[in-house]
Amino acid sequence: MSPAPGAEARLRPPPKCNECMIKRVAWSKPRVDLCYDCLPGGPFTAPPCEKCGSADYFSQGMCVRCHPGGPRHLGACRGCLAWGVYRQRSWLCSSCIWWRTHYPWGVCGSCHRESWIAEQGACRLCLEQARMLQEPGRALDLVVANEHGQQLFFANMHFQRRRTRRLAPEPRASKKKWKTPGGWGRPGPAPDQLVLSEWVQPVLVDVPPDPELVRRRALIENSELTRYCAVIVREHAERFGWSKRQRNDVVRSLRLLQTLRESPTAKIRASDVLQLPRYDGNIISTLDVLDAAGLLIEDRPRPIETYFTTKTAALPPVMREQLEVWLKVMLDGATTAPRQRSRDPLTVRIRIRAIVPAVTAWAGAGHQSLAEITAAQVRAALPETGGQRVLMEQGLRSLFKLLKARKLIFANPMRGMKGNRANATVPMPLDTVLIREKLNSTNPAIALAVALVAFHALTAKQVSELLVTDIVDGRLTLDGRSIPLADPVRERLARWLDHRQARWPNSRNPHLLVHQRSAPRLLPAGRTFPWKQAGIRPQALREDRILAEVHATGGDARRISDLFGIGIETTNRYLDTLEHPDLISESQDVRGTSTPR
Structure with missing residues (x-):
C-alpha cells in the first residue's frame, strides 16, 4: 500500500543520535540531535510510549511498534496488501518475498496494479482471490473472481489450501508431446524474441552458488x-x-x-x-x-590452447608471452613476413611437446626471455641423436625465426645451424594373434574398425569420417576409388549395423561409426574411437596390411600405389623391406589371399 503524498516524510525513520550513533534522536519536532542517554546532564530515563505505554522507547514519544518509522511498525504488504508486515522486512510478507525472486515486476491484468506478476499475468492477490472462488473441476477464472472486489487477509498466515478436484485430462492426439521436469508445459506462450544485451554488470564478489x-x-x-x-x-x-x-x-x-x-x-x-x-x-x-x-x-579455449597453457604455466611472463605470439601464428597463420599458413593442431602439439624441455631448462637457469638465449645454449639443450633431436630442431627453428621477424629477439640463435634429417622408420609386421583377437572382438565397433584397416588399409581419419552412404552393394567409395569389401568385412559390417539400429534406432547421424555422445548429433565419433578401447594402433595395423601386400605381390609398385592410394615415396618405403626377408608379415594367415584391385 503506497502512503499518502504528505505522509511520506512522516513514515521516514528519524535520524540516529549524533553522539552514540546507535539510538534514535529523542524528538524530531522540535528537532533534537541527541538521544535520552546522550542529552546534556544525562543519561535520562526515556518516558513510556504515549499510545500503548510500552517502555521500549523509540522517538517522538512512541515505541518501536507505534512509531510509523519504527522497525516493528505494522503495515500493509506492498505485494498482496496483506496486513501485518514490518518495515525491517521491506513491507513484504513471506510469500511476496519469494515472489519477488521468481517473478518479474509488471502491471496486473486483473486489478491493473503494479506488482510482481506470475505466469498467468496476474498478481498474487488476484490469484489468491481466484483460488478461493475456484469451483471443483474448473480452471482459475481471474476475471470473474476479481469482478466484485477482493478479500484481504493477514500476512504470514499459513493455512491449508482447499484442494479442488480436477477434470480428467483429455487424450492427446499426438504421442510426440512430452513433459519435462518443473512443468515444461505450464501456461504461458513462448516469446517471439528475447531482449538480449552484450553488456553484463561485472561481479564484485564471486560466491559459488549452493x-x-x-x-x-x-x-x-x-x-x-x-x-x-x-x-x-x-x-x-x-x-x-x-x-x-x-x-x-x-x-x-x-x-x-x-x-x-x-x-x-x-x-x-x-x-x-x-x-x-x-x-x-x-x-x-x-x-x-x-x-x-x-x-x-563461444568462449571455450581450443584443446591445443589448453595444452599450451598447461605446459607453459611455470615459465616467466615474458617468455610465456613470446611463446603465445608463436602459438597464434602457428594456429591462425600470418599474412606478414614471414608469411605462413596455419598448421594442423596435431602438428602444433608435437612442436610444443618438443620445445618445452629446452624452454623449461632455460627458465630454470634464470633466463626471463628467449632474447637471452645463445647458439651455444641451443646446442647444449638439443639431444645427441634420434627423432627427438630432429623435432626439437624443427620447433626451435620455427620459434626463433618468427620471434626475430616480429623483433621480439635481437638475433636468431638457430641461424647457420645445420639440421639433421629424420631417419626413415622400417615398417614392422604385427602379431597375428593380436590381429585375430581384435577381429573377433565382442564389441562390433572394434571388430568393424579393425577389419576395415586390416583388409583395406584405411587410416584412422578415413574410418571416423566414413558415411553410411559410402558403402553400396558391398563396395566402398573412398576418394574416388571403388573398393570391393572383403567377406569378413561384410560380416562385421552387418553385425555393426544391427547393433547400431538396436542401440540408437532414431539416430540421424550419417557417419558409419557412432557412440553414445555422437549418435544424437551429426558429428563424427573421432579418430580415437574405437582404437583407445581396442588397445591397438591403427597406423601400425595399416602398415602391416601394406607390408603384407608388398610381399604377396613381389613389389608391384603401381599396384601398391593404386590399391592403397599412397604416393611413390611412401610406396618405396615399403618396397625397401623386400631386401629383408625376416619382415614378411605373418598376418597373411589372417586375411588369406590378397585383396583384389
Whole structure:
C-alpha cells in the first residue's frame, strides 16, 4: 500500500543520535540531535510510549511498534496488501518475498496494479482471490473472481489450501508431446524474441552458488529462456532422435542456466555451460540448442590452447608471452613476413611437446626471455641423436625465426645451424594373434574398425569420417576409388549395423561409426574411437596390411600405389623391406589371399 503524498516524510525513520550513533534522536519536532542517554546532564530515563505505554522507547514519544518509522511498525504488504508486515522486512510478507525472486515486476491484468506478476499475468492477490472462488473441476477464472472486489487477509498466515478436484485430462492426439521436469508445459506462450544485451554488470564478489539450492529453484523456474527454447528443443529432439531422458536433461540444463546467469537479458557463455556437471546438467546438447537459438557466446579455449597453457604455466611472463605470439601464428597463420599458413593442431602439439624441455631448462637457469638465449645454449639443450633431436630442431627453428621477424629477439640463435634429417622408420609386421583377437572382438565397433584397416588399409581419419552412404552393394567409395569389401568385412559390417539400429534406432547421424555422445548429433565419433578401447594402433595395423601386400605381390609398385592410394615415396618405403626377408608379415594367415584391385 503506497502512503499518502504528505505522509511520506512522516513514515521516514528519524535520524540516529549524533553522539552514540546507535539510538534514535529523542524528538524530531522540535528537532533534537541527541538521544535520552546522550542529552546534556544525562543519561535520562526515556518516558513510556504515549499510545500503548510500552517502555521500549523509540522517538517522538512512541515505541518501536507505534512509531510509523519504527522497525516493528505494522503495515500493509506492498505485494498482496496483506496486513501485518514490518518495515525491517521491506513491507513484504513471506510469500511476496519469494515472489519477488521468481517473478518479474509488471502491471496486473486483473486489478491493473503494479506488482510482481506470475505466469498467468496476474498478481498474487488476484490469484489468491481466484483460488478461493475456484469451483471443483474448473480452471482459475481471474476475471470473474476479481469482478466484485477482493478479500484481504493477514500476512504470514499459513493455512491449508482447499484442494479442488480436477477434470480428467483429455487424450492427446499426438504421442510426440512430452513433459519435462518443473512443468515444461505450464501456461504461458513462448516469446517471439528475447531482449538480449552484450553488456553484463561485472561481479564484485564471486560466491559459488549452493548446488542443492540451485537445483531446487530450477525445478520451479519457468522463464522466458525456457519458453523461447522450447520449440528448438523439440525440433532437435525430433531431428536427432533424442530420448526422453536426454530431452529432460536439456530442459533441466536450461533452467539451471536461467537461474545461474548474471542478468536476465545476458547471453550465455559456453564456459558457464561447462560448469553444469556439478548440477546434473547436459552439456553438449545444451550447447547445440543455445547455438541454434542465437544465445551462445563461444568462449571455450581450443584443446591445443589448453595444452599450451598447461605446459607453459611455470615459465616467466615474458617468455610465456613470446611463446603465445608463436602459438597464434602457428594456429591462425600470418599474412606478414614471414608469411605462413596455419598448421594442423596435431602438428602444433608435437612442436610444443618438443620445445618445452629446452624452454623449461632455460627458465630454470634464470633466463626471463628467449632474447637471452645463445647458439651455444641451443646446442647444449638439443639431444645427441634420434627423432627427438630432429623435432626439437624443427620447433626451435620455427620459434626463433618468427620471434626475430616480429623483433621480439635481437638475433636468431638457430641461424647457420645445420639440421639433421629424420631417419626413415622400417615398417614392422604385427602379431597375428593380436590381429585375430581384435577381429573377433565382442564389441562390433572394434571388430568393424579393425577389419576395415586390416583388409583395406584405411587410416584412422578415413574410418571416423566414413558415411553410411559410402558403402553400396558391398563396395566402398573412398576418394574416388571403388573398393570391393572383403567377406569378413561384410560380416562385421552387418553385425555393426544391427547393433547400431538396436542401440540408437532414431539416430540421424550419417557417419558409419557412432557412440553414445555422437549418435544424437551429426558429428563424427573421432579418430580415437574405437582404437583407445581396442588397445591397438591403427597406423601400425595399416602398415602391416601394406607390408603384407608388398610381399604377396613381389613389389608391384603401381599396384601398391593404386590399391592403397599412397604416393611413390611412401610406396618405396615399403618396397625397401623386400631386401629383408625376416619382415614378411605373418598376418597373411589372417586375411588369406590378397585383396583384389
